[in-house]
Amino acid sequence: MEKEIPYKIYLEENELPTQWYNVRADMKNKPAPLLNPATMQPMTAADLAGVFCDELIEQELDNEHAYIPIPEEILKFYKMYRPSPLVRAYCLEEKLQTPAKIYYKFEGNNTSGSHKLNSAIAQAYYAKKQGLKGVTTETGAGQWGTALSMACSYFGLDCQVYMVKVSYEQKPFRREVMRTYGATVTPSPSDTTEVGRKILAAHPGTTGSLGCAISEAVEAEMKQEGYKYVLGSVLNQVLLHQTVIGLETKAALDKYKITPDIIIGCAGGGSNLGGLVSPFIGEMLRGEKKYRIIAVEPASCPSLTRGKFAYDFCDTGKVCPLAKMYTLGSNFIPSPNHAGGLRYHGMSPVLSQLYHDGYMEATSVEQTAVFEAATQFARIEGILPAPESSHAIRVAIDEALKCKETGEEKTIVFGLTGTGYFDMVAYQKYNDGVMMDYIPTDAELEASFAELPKVNL
Ligand SMILES: *Cc1c(COP(=O)(O)O)cnc(C)c1O
Numbered sequence: 001m002e003k004e005i006p007y008k009i010y011l012e013e014n015e016l017p018t019q020w021y022n023v024r025a026d027m028k029n030k031p032a033p034l035l036n037p038a039t040m041q042p043m044t045a046a047d048l049a050g051v052f053c054d055e056l057i058e059q060e061l062d063n064e065h066a067y068i069p070i071p072e073e074i075l076k077f078y079k080m081y082r083p084s085p086l087v088r089a090y091c092l093e094e095k096l097q098t099p100a101k102i103y104y105k106f107e108g109n110n111t112s113g114s115h116k117l118n119s120a121i122a123q124a125y126y127a128k129k130q131g132l133k134g135v136t137t138e139t140g141a142g143q144w145g146t147a148l149s150m151a152c153s154y155f156g157l158d159c160q161v162y163m164v165k166v167s168y169e170q171k172p173f174r175r176e177v178m179r180t181y182g183a184t185v186t187p188s189p190s191d192t193t194e195v196g197r198k199i200l201a202a203h204p205g206t207t208g209s210l211g212c213a214i215s216e217a218v219e220a221e222m223k224q225e226g227y228k229y230v231l232g233s234v235l236n237q238v239l240l241h242q243t244v245i246g247l248e249t250k251a252a253l254d255k256y257k258i259t260p261d262i263i264i265g266c267a268g269g270g271s272n273l274g275g276l277v278s279p280f281i282g283e284m285l286r287g288e289k290k291y292r293i294i295a296v297e298p299a300s301c302p303s304l305t306r307g308k309f310a311y312d313f314c315d316t317g318k319v320c321p322l323a324k325m326y327t328l329g330s331n332f333i334p335s336p337n338h339a340g341g342l343r344y345h346g347m348s349p350v351l352s353q354l355y356h357d358g359y360m361e362a363t364s365v366e367q368t369a370v371f372e373a374a375t376q377f378a379r380i381e382g383i384l385p386a387p388e389s390s391h392a393i394r395v396a397i398d399e400a401l402k403c404k405e406t407g408e409e410k411t412i413v414f415g416l417t418g419t420g421y422f423d424m425v426a427y428q429k430y431n432d433g434v435m436m437d438y439i440p441t442d443a444e445l446e447a448s449f450a451e452l453p454k455v456n457l
Contacts, residue, residue, distance in 0.1 A: 242275025
């Protein structure tokens with residue numbers, strides 16, 4: 001029986017999802033609405049129109065429709081690099097001597113090297129359809145900026161990327177990939193925006209943060225006619241587009257009548273994890289099935305495991321709407337020695353609500369343990385994983401080792417979100433033995449929580 005399951009489970013073109021799944025439709029407790037930072041009232045479609053494309057606003061606010069058709073133009077692009085393989089990690093299982101069955105859904109098989117292209121192509125499509133000239137965005141590690149550059153060049157849109165300065169300097173080749181696809185890349189904070197100049201004045205020599213790059217990208221969008229701002233994670237619309245991952249995973253597993261016991265994903269802003277688990281959580285919400293879902297985050301940026309479930313700003317400059325989410329506070333910046341990505345201070349409002357309601361667990365891992373798992377995985381399964389993805393690998397291996405002790409044949413599925421070719425500075429630190437773990441103290445977090453906005457809703 002066992003060997004009938006191939007190393008890679010592919011789907012035929014006619015088995016690919018043609019609709020995204022909107023898990024909000026099945027949630028009894030809907031995620032809290034975004035708030036307008038000027039009025040502290042729920043953002044209406046009209047409020048959001050200054051920032052986002054019209055059709056994306058509809059998706060952002062849609063808590064009712066469970067399925068949203070994927071436009072033909074997006075399906076065409078998806079077909080160039082999807083389905084992504086669902087791989088049975090036979091070699092890893094053997095190495096670990098575990099009775100567990102391990103599968104991973106690999107999203108790194110495209111030039112951007114991550115799942116981010118799934119939403120980038122959708123957001124660029126809607127921007128083009130609305131007749132825009134271009135879009136602005138931020139990028140941290142660089143995967144989102146790369147994905148968006150690819151998507152924009154495909155649809156003939158201008159793409160302006162504010163890249164967190166430390167990454168801009170550490171990953172010159174990422175920047176060059178973006179420029180090859182025609183994007184303009186500016187290190188953030190920069191002196192090209194008011195908010196950037198303000199941050200530079202207050203924190204000279206700062207290496208930047210995602211929250212700060214978001215503020216700059218939003219300001220740049222506001223000041224240019226025919227531009228909108230796009231974001232690669234956190235938002236409901238992004239999580240929606242990423243459900244193509246979970247829908248493919250479920251279709252592939254169903255083909256072989258495989259039911260996972262545990263589903264694991266890394267969590268930064270929550271889009272890959274939300275996309276992977278949405279169809280499975282949908283079954284839980286409808287009372288059909290039960291799974292263990294585990295979100296994995298860095299111990300140095302532990303929004304779910306140590307954050308507060310509260311309204312907070314999505315960016316440092318406080319120009320973006322507020323979201324109710326698990327947050328470390330919008331001023332929280334992970335320690336400079338943190339090399340593993342997933343450094344956003346907040347978490348998707350959808351995932352935050354699901355976690356709050358008990359549909360998901362969360363755990364945090366330290367970065368040396370993450371890179372140990374990454375190295376082990378690279379050597380056994382052949383793929384050099386992104387540090388972000390390796391958080392999920394760590395916990396998948398740990399769960400498989402628990403099965404070895406108990407003798408349980410659990411089925412574990414995890415999201416392998418991308419490749420790590422541009423993260424060799426981080427790997428170098430690990431290989432040189434100079435990578436350090438850092439866990440913020442309670443006092444540090446309390447100081448950050450003290451600055452959370454007071455919202456009476
Ligand atoms: C961006 C990114 C993540 C984290 O973002 P989420 O929105 O939490 O999915 C994880 N892995 C890779 C490879 C990424 O590029």
